[in-house]
Amino acid sequence: MNLLRRIFLQKAALFWVPIFAVTWVLSAYSFPLYKALGARWIIKYPAGARLQLEAKISAFMQWLVEDASFGLFSFRDLTRFISSLIEAPYTFARNALIDGFSVGLGSDAVDVAPSLSWVAVIVTLAAMGHYARDWKLAALMAGCFGYLAVFGQWDSAMVTLASVLIAVPIGAIGGLLLGVLAYRVPAFEMFIRPVLDLMQTVPVFSYLVPILFLFGFGPVAALVATIIYAMPPMVRVTIVALRGVPSEVHDVGVMVGCTKRQLMWKVIIPSAAPTLMVGVNQVIMLSLNMVIIASMIGAGGLGYDVLTALRRLDIGGGIEAGVAIVVMAIALDRLSQAFATRVADELPSNTTQNLAGRHPWAVTVLVVAIGTFLLSYILPAIQDYPESMTLSTGTFWSDVIGYINVNFFDTFEAVKTVFLTYLLLPVKRFFVGIPWAWGIIVMTLIGWRVGGIGLGLLSGVLTAFIAAVGLWNKAMVTVYLCGVSVLVASAIGIPMGILAAQNDRANRIIGSFIDTLQTLPSFVYLIPVVMLFRVGDFSAMVAVVLYAMAPAVRYAAHGVRSVDPQLVEAGLVSGCTPRQLLWRIKLPMALPELLLGLNQTILLALSMLVITALVGTRDLGQEVYIALTKANTGQGIVAGLSVAFIAIIADRILSAFATRARTKMGMAS
Amino acid sequence: MQKPIILDCKNVWKIYGAQASRIHREHDGNPSSETLKDHGLIGAVRAVNLQIRQGEIFVIMGLSGSGKSTLVRCLSRLVEPTGGEILFEGKDLLTTSDAELIEIRRKKMGMVFQQFALLPHLTVLENTAFPLEVQGIPQADREARAREVIELVGLKGRESYYPRQLSGGQQQRVGIARSLAVEPDLWFLDEPFSALDPLIRREMQDEFLRLQNLLHKTIVFITHDFDEAIRLADRIAVMKDGKVVQVATPEELVLNPATEYVEEFTRHVSRSKVLTVGAVMTRGGDDIKTAGDVGIGQRIEAVADMLEASELPFKVLDDEGNAVGTIGRQAVIDVLVGRVLKK
Ligand SMILES: Nc1ncnc2c1ncn2[C@@H]1O[C@H](COP(=O)(O)OP(=O)(O)O)[C@@H](O)[C@H]1O
């Protein structure tokens, strides 16, 4: 017994080789086995033993919306109240940016005031750019938003901007308050940590379903989803930022006799401001990403344009809107980063100056806003960018893609076929063939082996859940797509990371490439992929690889770079060639970091996979997507949880691996 | 006549770790090092008794990790001591309510920190005025007061700078200005100059002594630098592993180190800067022919040239002007070459 245990837990090859062999055999022969034994349960989880979770959740949601009441008010009143709270500022922002203010409804509406003119919006953003950094940023802002006007994306872009303008303050302030609460009340932190973990792994689509159910189709539902999606990172960043305030600064506050509230708001939060601004930048980028996705439940704007173009396979239109999203994402990212790192280098001007002297930009913006408003009576083009002067790149893009498809069709087809035949299909066959019962056993064993009995039980139970809700096959498709994508992403990303770590030039180029990839909303990746490879698993894989590659590069670079320089010197002195140095010293030492990067890649891949349901995969993502179109809450939540569970299992097992690797090498964890 | 005791610290303990206060209680408030070790606890401050008198510079000296910061934080109740009593102007700080404590800190205490701890989003002026702002003092009044202290610490003209635009020494001047803005009675300084370059450090020490000559605060000054301690201190408490091993004037410390540990510190100090005429003079000798007078409290360093240049010894006068002994060049040489002067 003891011997068995030793072998099981210690000899790596004796564990992994048999496990893989058995799995492979069972996967290949599960179907004949079922035929031979007449035991259908081998390949399909028995319907009688299914957890009827979907129906229960749907019934619960029904009850929530129709009957639930908190005494004084019903649940429905609550959702209506939240709606109105969000709707009012949203309507205002939309009116100010694009629709104009009017009184009355429908055809009786009387215009009261027009929206801000496009000139005024551009000047405002440029002014913010200059205020936050310098003329270069101002020019970038003007260029980006000028592009939106000139290329006919203005209206959609303003609708998207209005959503972002509402979602960001609510998400940032809400996240800040929750973070402050968690910082102050340890019990609350204990509660919110696992919630944040789950929020990070549940795919975005699956919260769209219940939100759609509760708030109905429309911009409010989209905003609620956006806020829920964008808030968790802010909570995390807030906790980290507040903890990171030096204890001496905290002590200063106490010693000068601050009350608890003064200590928090006058000392700790302002001292943490630079880190908090990093969180705000994240909220902005996530909001933009989600506003695009949420166009499926009524957000409108640029996301909606992309979505309809994808549905119509309108190549030019899709790329136009996609480029507009990219332009806007880059502009907002740079602007918010500039605010985060803004250094007030100039000394504060003395207070004797007049208003215009002290606030040159605020005054300029005001003058331009009023000036363009007045001028627009003479020159309407100042209010609304004249249609006749817009340029459309739609046909250009269609032509480009058309040209590529005509001339390179065979090449693309060949690449696609090779990947499908030699990688995608065999892997798919392997995973889909695994009988569910063996799947549960294998996951328990693996969990046990890498992280002890607790992890074994956790991964066993989570796997069993997936089987028990009847999603085994779809889950295996997800695992296969995710696995292949992560493999390809690592195969490209890790060498890039290693290159970046060893060469400064490469580092700059790769760094900015990765930065840009990370700025782009996930939706955008679908566009070129579908244009070039049409729908299917291969397209999904390419999109996922592009989206999920960044952490593989980053962690690999960081891991290689942070190898103890003395070790490298020791290697050099003992006469290693650069190649030996890499393989014998740097890579083994960077292993824990590589594993963490792999972990992040998997999480990103899973979240992107759900979005690729739009390009026709048949996995859990599709299940969520179907639930969304049918507004079937139970189905959406169950499928969403299944994805989250896969993510959690992968995360825990890889983290355990990384820890083991670290302890083995004697690094502090 | 001795000055009144401002801060009286009796048998103060601070133990870190799980169940610290239970262990402390169960061992009658006096757990041994072994007990602490067995329970995996850290005795950061152990059974410390100190009396700090009005107007003195009381220096707490010890190596890093010896518990100085923890002790000074107990004295200001930034950390809650595990046991003991701390009487500030006769009142036990450990039993005062939060509201009272806030009041005491606002009006009577000031503290300067090793890493300056300036608020990055406030200018020099706003940082200095911050303790007053917290008290709700109107802007004009608090800024006027802040300008006074800024001038006092020699930063006039930098009022509108941000901390990141200042050098380390300047930043610590702001830290000092801030802690003085409320005119505290009791002034804590936790290694205020340790983060500065040696040259700047000396300059700041001079500055500090100049300020104290103007202000006559009661000061608790932490340092790990023995030279700094003897330069500034009226009295020094030497700490080791959470315990105070000796409290004495710099001179007594050099002459009579209580343990080898203390002696180790004193070994390399330049004695002529520490020892006074009184410590090395020869008593009596009224009949000897002398070349002049020196005061009993003068440092050897200050009179060395004079003594050396003269064939004859000098007469030593006490504070009242009575002749109490003589001192000659031999004594100076003894001090300089470090011949043992055990009394
Ligand atoms: N918050 C804490 N938790 C646990 N141990 C601490 C804490 N603060 C200080 N210590 C320990 O108490 C001892 C004294 O620390 P400190 O007072 O900072 O020393 P010093 O200021 O003399 O360098 C050290 O061993 C330190 O590790």
Ligand SMILES: [Mg+2]
């Ligand atoms: Mg210290």
